[in-house]
Amino acid sequence: MNRKDIIRKSxxxxxxxxxxxxxGIRFYQHRHFKEQVVIGDQVKVKKLGNYFDGVKGTFNDCNxxxxxxxxxxxTMMILGGSHPEEPAGRLTALVMVENARITKGRLIxxxxxxxxxxSVTRPSAAYPQLFTIPTAWGGQQFRMGDRWSNxxxxxxxxxxxxxxxxxxxxxxxxxxxxxxxxxxxANGTLTEKTTFAFMNLIKQEKVxxxxxxxxxxxxxxxxxxxxxxxxxQDLATMASMTLTDFEGFSIxxxxxxxxxxxxxxxxxxxxxxxxxxxxxxxxPFLDATRGITGAEQLLEGxxxxxxxxxKHGLLYAPIDDKGWPIATRVGRHTxxxxxxxxxxxxxxxxxxxxxxxxxxxxxxxxxGLGAFLIDPGSVAKGKVVFE
Amino acid sequence: xxxxxxxxxxxxxxVLVYFIALWVKxxxxxxxxxxxxxxxxxxxxxxxxxxVAEGAITYLDxxxxxxxxxxxxxxxxxxxxxxxxxxxxxxTFHNSRVLLLILLSILLLIPGALTGAGSVTVLITGGMxxxxxxxxxxxxxxxxxxxxxxxxxxxxxxxxxxxxxxxxAGVNMPYVGFFWPLLIPCVTGALFTVFFLGWKGTKIDVGKxxxxxxxxxxxxxWTRIIIPFVIFFGLMFMGRKWxxxxxxxxxxxxxxxxxxxxxxxxxxxxxxxxxxxxxIKQLLPLIGTLTCVGILVQIMTLTGVRGLLAITFITLPAxxxxxxxxxxxxxxxxxxxxxxxxxxxxxxxxxxxxMGLNPIIALAGMSVIWPLGDALPPxxxxxxxxxxxxxxxxxxxxxxxxxxxxxxxxMILGTLMVLYSxxxxxxTGL
Numbered sequence: 001m002n003r004k005d006i007i008r009k010s011x012x013x014x015x016x017x018x019x020x021x022x023x024g025i026r027f028y029q030h031r032h033f034k035e036q037v038v039i040g041d042q043v044k045v046k047k048l049g050n051y052f053d054g055v056k057g058t059f060n061d062c063n064x065x066x067x068x069x070x071x072x073x074x075t076m077m078i079l080g081g082s083h084p085e086e087p088a089g090r091l092t093a094l095v096m097v098e099n100a101r102i103t104k105g106r107l108i109x110x111x112x113x114x115x116x117x118x119s120v121t122r123p124s125a126a127y128p129q130l131f132t133i134p135t136a137w138g139g140q141q142f143r144m145g146d147r148w149s150n151x152x153x154x155x156x157x158x159x160x161x162x163x164x165x166x167x168x169x170x171x172x173x174x175x176x177x178x179x180x181x182x183x184x185x186a187n188g189t190l191t192e193k194t195t196f197a198f199m200n201l202i203k204q205e206k207v208x209x210x211x212x213x214x215x216x217x218x219x220x221x222x223x224x225x226x227x228x229x230x231x232x233q234d235l236a237t238m239a240s241m242t243l244t245d246f247e248g249f250s251i252x253x254x255x256x257x258x259x260x261x262x263x264x265x266x267x268x269x270x271x272x273x274x275x276x277x278x279x280x281x282x283x284p285f286l287d288a289t290r291g292i293t294g295a296e297q298l299l300e301g302x303x304x305x306x307x308x309x310x311k312h313g314l315l316y317a318p319i320d321d322k323g324w325p326i327a328t329r330v331g332r333h334t335x336x337x338x339x340x341x342x343x344x345x346x347x348x349x350x351x352x353x354x355x356x357x358x359x360x361x362x363x364x365x366x367x368g369l370g371a372f373l374i375d376p377g378s379v380a381k382g383k384v385v386f387e
Numbered sequence: 388x389x390x391x392x393x394x395x396x397x398x399x400x401x402v403l404v405y406f407i408a409l410w411v412k413x414x415x416x417x418x419x420x421x422x423x424x425x426x427x428x429x430x431x432x433x434x435x436x437x438x439v440a441e442g443a444i445t446y447l448d449x450x451x452x453x454x455x456x457x458x459x460x461x462x463x464x465x466x467x468x469x470x471x472x473x474x475x476x477x478x479t480f481h482n483s484r485v486l487l488l489i490l491l492s493i494l495l496l497i498p499g500a501l502t503g504a505g506s507v508t509v510l511i512t513g514g515m516x517x518x519x520x521x522x523x524x525x526x527x528x529x530x531x532x533x534x535x536x537x538x539x540x541x542x543x544x545x546x547x548x549x550x551x552x553x554x555x556a557g558v559n560m561p562y563v564g565f566f567w568p569l570l571i572p573c574v575t576g577a578l579f580t581v582f583f584l585g586w587k588g589t590k591i592d593v594g595k596x597x598x599x600x601x602x603x604x605x606x607x608x609w610t611r612i613i614i615p616f617v618i619f620f621g622l623m624f625m626g627r628k629w630x631x632x633x634x635x636x637x638x639x640x641x642x643x644x645x646x647x648x649x650x651x652x653x654x655x656x657x658x659x660x661x662x663x664x665x666x667i668k669q670l671l672p673l674i675g676t677l678t679c680v681g682i683l684v685q686i687m688t689l690t691g692v693r694g695l696l697a698i699t700f701i702t703l704p705a706x707x708x709x710x711x712x713x714x715x716x717x718x719x720x721x722x723x724x725x726x727x728x729x730x731x732x733x734x735x736x737x738x739x740x741x742m743g744l745n746p747i748i749a750l751a752g753m754s755v756i757w758p759l760g761d762a763l764p765p766x767x768x769x770x771x772x773x774x775x776x777x778x779x780x781x782x783x784x785x786x787x788x789x790x791x792x793x794x795x796x797x798m799i800l801g802t803l804m805v806l807y808s809x810x811x812x813x814x815t816g817l
Contacts, residue, residue: 156635169546171552220737288731291691292691312701
C-alpha cells in the first residue's frame with residue numbers, strides 16, 4: 001500500500017468511525033430515553049415480572065398500572081404498545097393512566113406491552129426516533145418504536161416462525177411480533193415469555209375484558225374497527241352501534257378469524273376467561289405509499305400520496321388534506337374504550353366498571369392531546385414513573 | 388413546495404449523482420452510497436449518520452448467511468469434497484442426460500426452497516452442479532443462467548417463500564394455502580429452464596472429465612461429505628419438527644456448524660484463517676452492495692422518493708399494473724431485494740383483493756416473478772454470485788442474454804397466475 005492509499009483509507013476509516021460513533025450515541029439515547037408518566041393517588045404500579053419470573057429484569061419487564069375504585073366491580077385491561085410503531089395505542093394508555101378516576105371496579109393499563117420494540121426503529125423505514133406532543137409547558141417527548149422486538153433483545157430469527165401452540169407457519173420476523181406470540185410459553189423467546197406473563201396476569205387478576213390498542217395503514221382492510229373474539233360479539237356490536245350513532249365517528253366490528261393464530265383477540269379469548277377485543281385506528285404514516293417520513297407526518301397524519309391512493313379507491317378508510325391527527329386517533333380509542341365500558345355495564349349491572357375523567361373524541365379534537373397530559377415538573381418526584 | 392415536486396427533485400438528484408459517480412469510475416455500491424447521501428442533502432438532512440447506520444444493517448442477516456454459507460462451501464471445496472461428489476455423479480449418471488438434468492434441478496431446488504434464499508442454493512449446490520453441467524457440454528455462461536434461474540425459483544418454492552411470507556404478513560393473511568400455488572410454477576419453470584438451456588450439449592466424456600477434475604484426497608468418502616449436510620439439514624429439521632423444544636440458532640450459525648464439521652472431517656489439514664479471509668475477500672463486493680442498498684432505501688423512504696415510486700405504480704390503470712408486473716417486480720427486486728415485498732407487494736395484494744382476484748394465487752404468481760430481479764443492476768446480487776460460482780468469464784450482459792427465454796416463460800407463468808387467480812383458486816385447497 002502506497003502513501004496515497006494509506007491517506008485515502010485512513011480518511012474513509014475516520015469518516016466511518018464518526019458516523020458509527022454519532023449513530024451509536026443516537027441509538028443508545030433512543031433505547032434508554034425515559035418517558036415520563038404522572039401517576040395520581042389512585043394509581044399503583046407493579047411490574048410484569050411479578051407475574052412470571054421469566055421476564056423479571058429483562059427489557060420487557062414493563063410497568064403495569066392499576067387504577068382501582070373504592071367499590072368492587074369488573075376488571076378491564078388496556079394494552080398499549082403491542083406494536084410501538086402505532087403510537088396512538090401507547091398515548092391512549094398514557095391519557096388513561098394520567099386522567100382516569102375509577103369509582104367502581106378496576107382498570108389495568110399497560111403503556112409498553114412490548115417494551116423492547118419501543119427501543120428500536122425499523123431498518124430502511126426511516127422512522128423518527130422520538131416525537132414530541134405539544135403541551136402548555138413546552139412539549140413531552142416519546143419514543144417511536146417498531147412492530148417487532150429489538151434484535152438486541154431477541155436474535156437470531158429462525159427461517160420460519162412456527163406459532164405455539166397453533167403450529168401455524170408465519171413469516172420469520174414475526175417471531176418478534178408480540179401480536180403473533182399469544183398466548184406465549186414459559187420457555188419460549190422473550191416475546192413469547194412476555195405474552196405468557198400477560199396471560200398469567202389476566203388469569204391471576206381475573207380480568208374480564210382485555211382491549212389491545214392498535215393503528216393500521218389505510219390500505220389495510222381491518223381498520224376503524226373493533227376486532228372481537230366470539231365471546232365479545234355483543235359487547236363490540238353494542239359499542240360500535242352507539243359510537244356510530246352518538247359520538248361523531250363510525251367504527252365497525254370484525255370477528256376474530258379462528259384460523260389466524262397468535263393474535264390477542266383470538267388467543268386471549270381462547271386461553272382465558274377474559275373477553276378479548278382489539279381496536280384499530282387509522283395511521284397513514286404506516287402506508288407503504290407514504291411520502292416524506294418524519295415526526296410531523298407521524299403526528300399530523302397528513303400525506304398527499306396516501307390521499308391520492310384514496311382517490312383511486314385503494315384505501316379502506318377515508319382521508320383528505322386534513323389527515324388523521326394524533327388527537328383524532330387517540331380520541332377514537334378513548335371514546336371506544338369508554339363506550340365498551342358503558343356497554344359492559346349495561347350487560348353486567350351487577351359488576352360495573354365506572355370510569356371518569358378520561359377525555360373523549362370531541363374533547364381531544366377540540367383541545368388537543370397535550371391538554372390531557374400532566375406536566376411531570378408540576379408534581380412531586382414520587383408521582384413520576386418512567387417507561 | 389408540494390410533496391410530489393420535492394420527491395421528484397430528490398429522485399432526479401439521486402439518479403443524476405448515481406450516473407455521475409459511475410462515470411467517474413466509482414463502483415456500483417459506492418455510486419449508490421453517494422446517490423443516497425446526495426438525496427439526503429437534497430431532502431435537507433445534512434448529516435444523516437443515524438439513517439446511514441440504520442440503513443446499512445437492513446440486510447445484516449442476509450450478509451451473515453452469505454458469509455457463513457460461502458465459508459462452508461469453500462472448506463468443502465478445499466478438502467476435496469466437491470471434486471469427490473462431482474466425480475461420483477458423473478460416474479453414476481453419465482449415460483442418462485434426462486435423469487441427470489432432473490437430478491441436478493432437484494439438487495438446485497432443495498436448499499432455496501427450505502431457506503427461502505436463492506443465494507443459499509447457489510452457494511451450497513451451485514458449484515457442484517456447475518461442474519457437472521460443464522462436462523455435459525454446456526457453456527459456463529449457460530450453466531450460470533441455469534443455476535441462477537432455478538436458484539430464484541427455489542427461493543420462491545415452498546415451504547419458505549420470503550416474498551409471499553413477508554407480503555402475507557403485511558396484509559395479515561395467514562401463510563396457508565401457498566404450497567401448491569408456489570410449487571407448481573416453480574417446478575414447471577425449473578424443468579423448462581434446465582431442458583431449454585441444458586438439453587443441447589455433448590455426451591459426458593468420462594475419461595476426459597476424470598483426467599481434468601481435481602483428484603480428491605484418498606481418504607475422502609461420502610461420510611465425510613454427508614455429515615456436515617446432515618448437521619445443517621438436521622438442525623433445520625429439528626427446528627421444523629420440534630420448533631418449541633429446539634433453540635433458535637438461525638441460518639448463519641447452522642452454516643457455521645456445518646463448516647466446522649466439514650473442517651474437522653477434512654482428510655487433509657486446512658488453513659482455516661486463510662479460507663476465512665479468502666471468503667470475506669470473495670464476498671466483499673456483495674456485502675458492500677447489500678449494505679449500500681439498505682442505506683439507499685432508507686434515504687428514499689426518508690425523503691418520500693420510495694412513496695413517489697410506489698404511488699405512481701399502483702395508481703396506474705389495473706390492466707397496466709397487471710400487464711407490467713413482469714418487469715416492474717424484477718426492477719423493484721433489483722433495488723430493494725426482499726424489501727420490495729413489503730413496499731410493493733402489500734399494496735399490490737390489497738389492490739388485487741379489491742379487484743376480486745384471489746390474493747393467494749396472485750401473490751404466488753408475483754413471488755415467482757420477483758426473483759428474476761436478482762440478476763438486474765444496480766444490485767444483481769444473486770446474478771453476480773452465480774456467475775462467480777459458475778466460473779463464467781464472459782461479460783455480464785451475455786449471462787443476462789442466456790436468461791432471457793426461460794425468464795420470459797417464468798414471467799408469463801407468473802402473470803397468468805395473477806390474471807387467472809380466481810379460476811386457479813382451487814389450488815389453495817389441495
